[in-house]
Amino acid sequence: MNGDNGEEDLSYEEAMKVLGYEPGAIVSPHLPVFKRVADKLEKLVRTTRDERLQDNFREELNRLNDALRVVEAGRDREPSLRVRGMGLRFALSLLVVGAVVAAGWYGNDRLLEGDLSRDRQSHEALAEQARLALESRAWDRAESVYSELDNLEPGSPRVLEGLQRIAEGREEARRQQVGFVLGSTRAAIEERNWEEAESRLRELIEMEAGHSEGDELRSLIREGRVSDRIAILLESAGEALQEEEWSVLADYTAKLESLAPDHEQLVRFREATAEGMRILEERRIRARALYEKALALDKGEFSDPALETLREAIRLDNRKEYQDLYNKMSAYTRLLKVPGDYSTIGEALSAARPNDKIRLAEGTFSESLTLNVRVDLEGAGVGKSIIECDAASASVLLATKEASGSRVAAVTMRQTGISLAAERYPIALADGAELVIEDCHLEKGSGHGVAVINGGAGRLRNVQVLKCGWDGLAVNGEGSRAEAVDCRFDSNFHHGIDAWGGGQVSVKASRATRNGLAGAVLMSRGIRSELVQCTIDGNREVGVSVSNGTIAVLKSNRVQGNLLGGVMVEGEGTTAGMEGNVAEENSKFGIMVDHRSTVQPFRDNITRGNKGEQLKLQAVMPEEVVPPPPLLDVPAGQPVEAGPVSPK
Template sequence: MTLEEARAILGISTEEEPSEAVRRLGEARERLAEMVRTAPTDKLADQFQSELELFDQAMAALREEADRRRQAKLAGVMALVPGSVSGSAMKSKRDNFLDEPAPPKPTRTTVVPHDVMGAPAPKPEEPKVPEPVQEPAKKSSKGRFLVYTMIFMVIGGIGGGMAYKYVSDVNKLNRRKEIMLLERLGAGLVNSRRWEEATRSYLRIEELDPGSAIAANGRRSIEVGMQEEQEQFVGYWTGESQAAFEAGRLDDAREAADKVLARYPEDEAVLALSEKIRNARNDSLRKTLGAEVREAVEQRDWAVAEDGVTELANAIPGDDLITVLAKEIAAGREQERLDLTRARELAASAKLRDAGKFDPKVMEWMREAIALAPHDPEVREVYEKVASYSRTLHVPKDVPTLADALKNVRAKDRVVLGEGTFDAGVVVDFPVQIEGAGEGGTMLESTALEAPAITFGPGATGAVVTGITFQCKGFDASDKRFPAVQVRGSEVEFSGCTFKDASGNGLEVLDAGQAEAVQCGFENNGWDGFSARGSGSRMVARECKSTGNFAHGYEIWDGASAVVTDSQATKNSRNGILVDSAAEKLELTGNTITGNREYGILLSAGAAGTVHGNSCSENHLGGMLIRFAALSVRVEKNTLEDNYGDGLTLEQGLRADTYETNRLRSNDGRDLRQNVSFAAGN
């Protein structure tokens, strides 16, 4: 390596002596070696080692040049001193001159002075000097000692100054080297997003160089990087959480929000989103468990109902619905006890009146009793006895089909259908009892394009149907669609039956007929679940459930009247209950109407009647809408809450104080909207 390369590597100016540079850089070399030993990573240690090797090569070149110059300078200095030696003896002469014995008395000699250029001066004329004596010899030896002493004092002073400068320069170089390496290390740690380690690097730079711009810029880069990282992280996972929340994937939404809060627990936007997610999950849990518990109460499965309440209490301690459901279970148990008591009273009365032959009154009592307590052995025993007095045909045991059985029975006879699915499409025009095996056990089926499963004609008044599911195969999209069951001009009772999958209505009453349904279900029909149409027609529904129908749950229109009590209307594509009839004797009481796409109850018209104690919630357009044509209907003490539209909507001309006993709260729209004007025909 050349001297120029060594100077360039070590940052030494061309004017600085190599010997001074060597002394000054010795400590810097040790600091660099220490950095190799203590490097935080192998990569940095290798990098420092390569720099150390280059540093050593440059130092070697400087030492060689320093030795050469020292030899040359010493040779020049000693040449100026009388009696000095030159060449290789110079060093030993310099080191040992104080230990030499006093020189012998000099003989007279002539010293030739030199001028400043080193050339001999012209000889002056020799003066006559007396012979030297011993004393002048002593003075000459003493003079040489003083000269040497002065030389060493000068050299010592120069050396002390040089030593001070050397230490100062070494410290500066070491700091500069360390700062350079720490700056490089800090930048790499910032790029790797290792904020704590990067911060330590820049704090060390600040210690080495207070007020350093490098340290200030480094800390700013850390702040900017951390802010950018936070914005990227929070933005990504907040977006994921919001998207999942809007899609209804609440568990995924909560998981994404929790990722943000684990690192940034004070983020206000995510805290607000997390609260919305928690409320939505609680609402979903309330709806699910509430429906399950109420279904269990309806089926009188108390173990399932109580398990549902316990699960809700564990998930949402203190929620109001826990108390509500617990009360419903208690009320259901009490109702079961009352029903059993009533059923046994009827059975006892039937026993007293039983004369061993068919008695319409006894049969009426026992039909009610078996509907109240279908699984009680005592009640069923009496029912089977009195029912046996009429003629009974079993399908398929006695005859293969319902049509064959109807050909062979007379009024008040009994047809018992076994389990299974039977083709129907029959007409019944006399009073007869038709019994199935219970919910889901016996199914009467017809083709949607041909006829209802059963049509009851005007002569069928007094007919009773229990425990049968009526359904249609296929679908008819025409304007005139068949229902699952049709009652025309007669009065028929249905108990424990299901009407489903019809192209038209589930159960349809017309031509001044009347259908009474007790504990029946109306599901997934193409029009209404239960419909009564025309003057004189009447619908009676007690403890029924109408759900998932393409139009309304219950519809009363064109002059018909209705009684709907203690029933449900849920998730129908239009209204839960639609009343569009001027008939009197309207009674809607104690019903639960939820989740319908339009209104819970729509009173479009009505001559007289009562709408009392119903609960309308979570209906999309609103809880209840009352048109001016229903002015005469009393609407009182209904609960209209948590609907997605308005609670109670009143057409222009209706006074709000007329409806002040109704409970309105927590609706997404207004709780009360009044003076609404509807376009003609709506």
């Protein structure tokens, strides 16, 4: 067997036929010529690109080499050289082999020329792809195509030029991106969006680590953050000061001192904090004394004075031991639990006897409550026990005359839905009853937050009335009165506090802020009302309006930042005593008193920083344009009309 191609060896006769000879011919003199033919075939095998032709050439080469090997091995079988016709046979055989080689060579040349033509077409196609990629700024695609073209045309001018354009395009794109990110960083700084600014700056530094503006931008962001933090602390500290939250003020003051130790406001806050800490200590001492007094009153039986004493102690300093004693003494009377003993508050009220205590668990109670007997209704805390009802249907809480002396505490009361009727239900209504509301939030009423009518009395302690459609606290009718201590009337659509038609208010240490009309309106003819140590600020009309012949006592109040003025005393027969009040930063005026009104005494009042008149005690005002409102006589459970607008 032939070890190279796996075929059987040729016989001598078969080999002679491959070379074009008959057996017995003389071949030896012509073998060098056949070897040269074999060399040409071998070159064709190496150079041709057509696999089919390459296989054919290889097959012919193998047959020729096999034939030459067999013939060389059998030279002893050749006849004498004088045998006639041998030259002719050699010529014919050589012609045959030569024709095969020549045909192969010619075919290969044609194939090479075709391949060259196709290569040229392929090169041009790649060049066109590269051009389009450059025009579309697809740099990665362009680089890939030029890399392929470079393999076909190493170092050609168009490849080098294309790669240069790619490098320049990428650099231009990078510069544009750097410019965009730089502009975005500056815009975020101007908008004081520090998170966005820092994110953009990181992106900029990743693109260009040594950018010339990097340090400046980083410094602007850092300084801006500190500036905003200082502004927030100033606002928060000012709010804590107005709310007399002394521990909170101390915390904000310490933080401000660490950020800006030389800030001009620090002196004021430090002094206020020191005074506040003194007040807190006094409260703790007072609370302890009250606790000891209540402890001495504990005789194992129900005692309203003892419980009120404990409630006052808890407001001053809410300690666990005070609360424990309060819970113990509260249990001396009958206790009704909701849920537990009763599934609804209404069921508990129906079963209640005078002086019973009703305790609410945490949860939302969708009910409208009517108190017809004196009870003590206490929840689990603001935001924990929530009582709500539809604004168009009823008040959340109605206290009738028979329920006088009832107390409601530690709940959130609110209305759901919206009522735009001319008469609307207040959230809580004291209709001829004395009603105590303590430690509660009343919010989102369509009408008034708390209304007192028909000679009723409201006692509010630590109550917040927020976002009601009319007044926060409305007191109307002969003999109607309300006391509010440590309360807040905030963001109500009409006035914060409103007393008219014989209604009387005494408001102390409270705040009326951000209401849609005036902070406080006092206009009950001949009735004495008072505002003491209150903050009246940020209201959209005047801070305090005293008119229609009322008698007002205004003492140690701060009236600040109201849009239509600070304190206005207006109308014939109106009397006000003003002492130690501060009216500052109000628009229009600080304190304005009608020449027909009387202000006596008037001492130690400060007006500063108001836009317009600071103080005018003999102002000439137009005739009163708002007549006294009629007396409301609203049956129990009926909606209440809005209060009057303040004089213009």
